[in-house]
Amino acid sequence: xxxxxxxxxxxxxxxxxxxxxxxxxxxxxxxxxxxxxxxxxxxxxxxxxxxxxxxxxxxxxxxxxxxxxxxxxxxxxxxxxxxxxxxxxxxxxxxxxxxxxxxxxxxxxxxxxxx
Amino acid sequence: xxxxxxxxxxxxxxxxxxxxxxxxxxxxxxxxxxxxxxxxxxxxxxxxxxxxxxxxxxxxxxxxxxxxxxxxxxxxxxxxxxxxxxxxxxxxxxxxxxxxxxxxxxxxxxxxxxxxxxxxxxxxx
Numbered sequence: 001x002x003x004x005x006x007x008x009x010x011x012x013x014x015x016x017x018x019x020x021x022x023x024x025x026x027x028x029x030x031x032x033x034x035x036x037x038x039x040x041x042x043x044x045x046x047x048x049x050x051x052x053x054x055x056x057x058x059x060x061x062x063x064x065x066x067x068x069x070x071x072x073x074x075x076x077x078x079x080x081x082x083x084x085x086x087x088x089x090x091x092x093x094x095x096x097x098x099x100x101x102x103x104x105x106x107x108x109x110x111x112x113x114x115x
Numbered sequence: 116x117x118x119x120x121x122x123x124x125x126x127x128x129x130x131x132x133x134x135x136x137x138x139x140x141x142x143x144x145x146x147x148x149x150x151x152x153x154x155x156x157x158x159x160x161x162x163x164x165x166x167x168x169x170x171x172x173x174x175x176x177x178x179x180x181x182x183x184x185x186x187x188x189x190x191x192x193x194x195x196x197x198x199x200x201x202x203x204x205x206x207x208x209x210x211x212x213x214x215x216x217x218x219x220x221x222x223x224x225x226x227x228x229x230x231x232x233x234x235x236x237x238x239x240x
Contacts, residue, residue: 020207023200030197045170052164072150079143104153111161 019074022067029064058112065108069101134221141225142199145192152189187236194228194235 040047051057076097084090132140162169176182202224205211211220 020204023204027197027201045167048170049164068153072146072153075143075146076150079147100153104157107157107161111157111164114165 015074019071022071025067026064026071029060029067032060052112062108062112066105069104073097073101133218135217138199138202138221138224141195142203145196145199148192149189149196152192156189183236183240186239187232190235191228191232194231195224198224198228198231 036051037043052061077094080090080093080097084093159173162173164170177186202211202220205220211217
């Protein structure tokens with residue numbers, strides 16, 4: 001009889017779903033921004049900062065960036081799990097990626113609300 | 116019968132990847148590339164909205180041929196990841212599941228992402 005391999009929590013399906021939900025958020029944001037800026041006559045510093053001074057744009061942008069970071073975590077984690085076998089290096093890479101992404105979250109808030 | 120040699124080493128350079136497999140590996144490559152360039156992209160966003168000085172500086176930096184090449188590469192990574200991602204979402208909904216459709220949609224992903232790269236690249240540069 002095969003021994004049961006304990007792989008921890010059942011996070012596979014949840015991550016699969018989050019990967020897709022964040023993807024849809026990013027698609028909607030990209031299409032909205034492209035649709036908006038394609039039809040703007042002027043694209044300069046004033047127009048750009050006016051755009052980002054709106055609270056709706058800031059919130060939507062942060063939602064987009066958080067989606068990017070979570071999506072990146074799932075993708076990079078999958079790549080590390082597929083190609084990096086030694087447990088220590090794998091763990092180290094996971095920790096570094098998580099730390100980097102958490103710092104990006106803080107940085108994003110500073111960028112969007114720091115004008 | 117049971118003396119198969121293990122582990123099996125695959126001659127990767129001799130295996131011709133089918134088109135959907137090619138799109139799949141490029142999806143990984145482009146995603147990883149975008150991940151590595153996240154700090155640069157965030158820095159660009161910051162420079163673009165922080166002040167008129169940093170904005171002008173950024174515009175100047177982006178005029179450099181090397182920057183343009185980098186932007187072009189990142190645009191391709193973005194568009195490929197975007198288009199291939201849409202294809203996966205369609206596959207999740209059980210669309211494009213036949214072999215012919217899988218191949219054709221892979222061609223479309225490769226073609227459209229290159230076309231979008233050229234178009235936005237031309238528009239920006």
